Amino acid sequence: MHAQTTWRGIGAGIAAGALWGLVFLAPELTHGFTSMQLSAGRYLAYGLVAALLIAPGWRRVSARLTRREWWTLAWLSPAGNVVYYIFLANAVRSGGVAMASLVIGLSPLAVTLFGRDERQALPLRRLLPSLLLGFAGLLCISWESLWRSEPGSLFGLLCAVGALASWTVYAVANSRVLARLTAVTAHEWSLLTGVMTGAQALLLAVPAFLFASNAQSAADWLRFTGVVSGVAILCSIIGNGLWNVASRALPMSLMGQMIIFETVFAALYGWLWEARWPSGLECAAMLLLVGGVVSCASAHRNAARKDRSPEAGNAVC
Numbered sequence: 001m002h003a004q005t006t007w008r009g010i011g012a013g014i015a016a017g018a019l020w021g022l023v024f025l026a027p028e029l030t031h032g033f034t035s036m037q038l039s040a041g042r043y044l045a046y047g048l049v050a051a052l053l054i055a056p057g058w059r060r061v062s063a064r065l066t067r068r069e070w071w072t073l074a075w076l077s078p079a080g081n082v083v084y085y086i087f088l089a090n091a092v093r094s095g096g097v098a099m100a101s102l103v104i105g106l107s108p109l110a111v112t113l114f115g116r117d118e119r120q121a122l123p124l125r126r127l128l129p130s131l132l133l134g135f136a137g138l139l140c141i142s143w144e145s146l147w148r149s150e151p152g153s154l155f156g157l158l159c160a161v162g163a164l165a166s167w168t169v170y171a172v173a174n175s176r177v178l179a180r181l182t183a184v185t186a187h188e189w190s191l192l193t194g195v196m197t198g199a200q201a202l203l204l205a206v207p208a209f210l211f212a213s214n215a216q217s218a219a220d221w222l223r224f225t226g227v228v229s230g231v232a233i234l235c236s237i238i239g240n241g242l243w244n245v246a247s248r249a250l251p252m253s254l255m256g257q258m259i260i261f262e263t264v265f266a267a268l269y270g271w272l273w274e275a276r277w278p279s280g281l282e283c284a285a286m287l288l289l290v291g292g293v294v295s296c297a298s299a300h301r302n303a304a305r306k307d308r309s310p311e312a313g314n315a316v317c
Contacts, residue, residue, distance in 0.1 A: 005249045006250065008245070008249055009245065009246045009248075009249025009258075010246070010250070010258065012242040012243070012245040012246040012249070013242070013243070013246035013250070013255065013258025013259075013261065014258065015239075015242050016239045016240075016242035016243040016246065016258070016261075016262070017258065017260070017261025017262040017263075017264065017265055018261065018265045019235050019238060019239035019242070020235055020239050020243075020262040020265075020266070021101070021261075021262050021263075021264070021265030021266035021269050022230075022231065022234060022235055022265075022269065023085070023088065023235050024092055024101050024266040024269060024270060025097065025269055025270070025273060026038060026042070026089075026227050026228070027088075027092040027093050028092065028097065028273060029223070029227050030223070030224050030228075032216055033220075033224055034208065035085075035086050035089035035090050035093070036086060036204060036207070036208040037208045037209060037224075038085070038089050038224075038228065039082050039085045039086045039089060039201075039204065039208075040082075040204040040205040040208040040209065041205075041228035042085065042228045042231050042232055042236070043082055043085075043197045043198055043200070043201035043204075043232070043236075044198055044201045044202070044205060044228075045228050045231075045232035045233075046081070046194045046197055046198055046236040046237065047194055047196075047198010047199060047201060048198060048232075049232055049233060049236075049237055050190075050191045050192075050193075050194025050195050050197075050198065050236075050237065051194075051195050051198065053191055054188065054191040054192065054195065057188075061188050061192065064183035064184055065183070065184070065192075069177075069181065072173070072177055073193060074196060076170060076173055076174060076177070076193065077193050078197070078200055079169050079170040079173070080166070080167060080169075080170030080171070080174065080193075081170075081193075081197045081236070082200060082201060082204060083166045084163050084166040084167050084170065085163075087159045087160070087162040087163035087166060088100060088104070088159070088160070088163040090155070090156070090159040091103070091156045091157070091159035091160035091162075091163055092156075093156070094155045094159060095153050095155075095156020095157055095159070095160060096274070097266065097267075097270030097273060097274065099153075099156060099160065100156065100159075100160045100163070100266075101262070101266030101270055102137070102263060102267060102285050102286070102289070103138075103157065103160035103161060103164055104160065104163060104167065104259075104262065104263060104266070105137065105259070105260055105262075105263030105264075105267075105285075105286075105289045106134055106137070106289075107167055107171065107259040107260075107262075107263075108130075108134060108257040108258075108259050108260050108289075108292065108293060108296070109130075109131055109134035109135065109138075109292065110164060110165075110168040111168055111171050111172060111255070111259065112130065112257065112296065113131070114168060114172045126299045127296060129292075129295045129299075130257075130292040130293070130295040130296035130299065131292070132292075133288045133289070133291045133295060134288070134289060136288045137284075137285040137286075137292070138285075140281045140282075140284045140285035140288065143281060171259070174244075174247060175247045175255060177189075178244060178247045178248050179248070186244030186245050186247070186248055187241045187244065189244055190237070190240040190241040190243075191241075193240065197236075246258055257292075257293045257296045257297060260289055260290060260292075260293045263286075263289060264286070264290065267282070267286060
């Protein structure tokens with residue numbers, strides 16, 4: 001890996017995580033609206049903004065895609081957006097911001113496992129310390145959630161695991177697509193994903209808004225519109241674009257570790273929102289998850305040094 005490209009990818013991954021962490025606050029800011037309404041509203045706004053941004057070059061960009069790419073967009077968009085966010089919103093409302101963010105923090109573990117056979121990925125034995133640290137973090141999160149007294153904690157944990165599974169599928173598949181797709185830029189692919197997601201969100205909006213029983217005031221709807229629009233622009237447009245830059249710059253086993261920064265920022269935002277200090281188990285989980293990322297980055301750095309050594313021709317990476 002070229003050093004400048006690697007650092008650019010890491011910087012983009014950190015910036016994306018900082019923006020994505022804001023997603024976890026949206027359910028807390030829109031009480032009274034269902035998870036389906038929140039997901040539909042966010043992705044309708046995402047699709048609208050993406051369509052406006054890509055409109056000037058739509059003919060040029062769309063002509064570069066084959067039927068295979070359009071089909072990929074059709075199933076990849078809900079996996080990484082609508083389905084993921086419905087699970088996430090329910091997890092936040094049932095189990096809290098901190099618990100949901102820490103479970104999603106296991107994404108590096110999941111992506112690393114599924115992407116270990118990808119380009120420039122390290123053998124599993126070199127990633128074992130990182131994976132063990134991540135698994136220990138999961139045990140801390142599970143213990144904290146299962147022994148809570150609040151009703152709905154177990155349901156929140158299960159929804160968080162569903163969000164984790166959905167996001168893992170998206171991250172792995174999206175990275176593979178970007179590795180072979182050179183006809184469009186990472187930003188253009190993000191906008192195309194937004195257009196497809198917005199079109200699919202129209203189908204979700206019908207049952208979410210027309211058949212909903214909740215009645216909201218004009219002020220509530222104004223706040224809801226502001227939240228979903230802000231999340232669409234900051235998290236979906238800018239955040240996804242930065243993530244695509246990281247996906248192209250980094251091998252999957254290292255790129256997956258960048259997701260930890262979403263957890264770090266989301267947990268920080270959550271503790272600030274709840275005006276409390278993290279519990280002992282939450283601190284332990286955070287340290288273990290970050291330790292897993294540091295361990296994985298160290299393994300990649302050592303492998304890169306061996307590649308540059310005179311014996312690099314015999315090295316296996």
